[in-house]
Amino acid sequence: MELSEVTGDRLVQILATLANPHRMRILAALAGGEDYVSRLAREMGISRALLQVHLRKLEAAGLVTSRLVLSEDGKAMKYYDIEPFSLHLTPEALAAAALSLTADQSQGDRK
């Protein structure tokens, strides 16, 4: 995914998603190869529920993908993998992205 391909709104979503220690560490972990939820939670030392919440956000932002795999012993495992991206942030790039921010001037038109 390239910066030139995303709208301002989507860029905001992506940046907000990346701006979190847990999610950053999750990406770091997945950078070493795909993994399934329970195991990843154990490796990171966080609860599965918490991990799931973050994984859902990462997936919503398009930063990771998931697939359900039936293991040999019948267990359903959900594997997550990184969706490659390359976002070169510069003042000019952001200025360009800002042009495609939705009309209203705040964040997600409140009321």
Place this chain on the structure above:
Amino acid sequence: MELSEVTGDRLVQILATLANPHRMRILAALAGGEDYVSRLAREMGISRALLQVHLRKLEAAGLVTSRLVLSEDGKAMKYYDIEPFSLHLTPEALAAAALSLTADQSQGDRK
């Protein structure tokens, strides 16, 4: 500012700061040249108080700088300017940054 120069924690701060429509538009406006608070607020159509809050965040993140200028007619004007940055975000780069996240595993050790 380069990605390799910032710690994981600082990167989180920077990304969180960028992940906001108002602040993105402020940067876009400043990309066209420095400006002072009141004028910028008028141009953007937002309140001065709101703009100030966002400018403070941008400055705290090191994305803009400010200087107080005494205009000819004696008014004190606060000019803001962009602090150039170039952050190339990739899974690998984030993984590297994640290594320097502070020990605790959540966001800003709560209690």
Place this chain on the structure above:
DNA sequence: TCCATCTGCAAACAAATACTTGCAGGTGCT
């Protein structure tokens, strides 16, 4: 003096986020 401009900030409220806890369903093995 009154008005227009510039600045700054805090208090109060609204809304979005993060996290925990608890419950639910599934398989297979002993």
Place this chain on the structure above:
DNA sequence: AGCACCTGCAAGTATTTGTTTGCAGATGGA
């Protein structure tokens, strides 16, 4: 049946973030 795995999600609470409103101080000119 009971235990060890796997999954999913919602309710409740704690915390952070965003925004408005209101006040305050300064200058210069009519």
